[in-house]
Amino acid sequence: MTPEDREPVQDGGEVPPTEPETEKQPEETKPEGGGETFTFTREQVERMEEAAKQLETTKDQFVRLAAEYENYRKRTVREKDALYQDAKADTVKAFLAVYDDLERAAAQEGGEDSPHKKGLEMIFQKYREILKNLGVTEIEALGKPFDPHAH
Numbered sequence: 001m002t003p004e005d006r007e008p009v010q011d012g013g014e015v016p017p018t019e020p021e022t023e024k025q026p027e028e029t030k031p032e033g034g035g036e037t038f039t040f041t042r043e044q045v046e047r048m049e050e051a052a053k054q055l056e057t058t059k060d061q062f063v064r065l066a067a068e069y070e071n072y073r074k075r076t077v078r079e080k081d082a083l084y085q086d087a088k089a090d091t092v093k094a095f096l097a098v099y100d101d102l103e104r105a106a107a108q109e110g111g112e113d114s115p116h117k118k119g120l121e122m123i124f125q126k127y128r129e130i131l132k133n134l135g136v137t138e139i140e141a142l143g144k145p146f147d148p149h150a151h
Contacts, residue, residue, distance in 0.1 A: 088134065088135075092131065092134060092136055095131075098127075099127060099128075099131065102120070102124040102127055103124065105120055105124075106120055106121050106124045
């Protein structure tokens with residue numbers, strides 16, 4: 001650098017010349033879609049295809065497992081409900097004999113003012129309400145042909 005190349009500075013010192021500005025290189029432009037272009041080797045493509053197949057297989061297994069779980073959940077709900085209904089039917093069936101006995105005792109003549117008879121009728125009425133709340137209803141069967149779906 002020669003002294004002529006230097007620019008004077010206000011304090012009397014010299015400033016090195018600035019480098020001539022060069023044109024900036026334009027940055028790589030992206031294709032219109034905004035994506036970048038990549039180049040892969042055959043091995044890389046094969047590995048990506050294998051990974052895609054594994055992903056699809058895993059996804060299929062997951063979907064099947066989720067469906068299987070949903071079916072299991074629905075089946076257990078149905079089984080639980082059926083078990084509850086069967087237990088309720090068996091319990092009510094066992095108490096029907098008691099119902100028949102209470103009905104016969106309440107139908108007995110005599111002692112209408114008896115506190116025992118009134119108490120028995122109150123118990124019988126409460127027993128009917130309990131059975132009604134459990135879904136047990138009386139069907140008209142006297143003098144009608146036997147219907148296995150209703151009896």
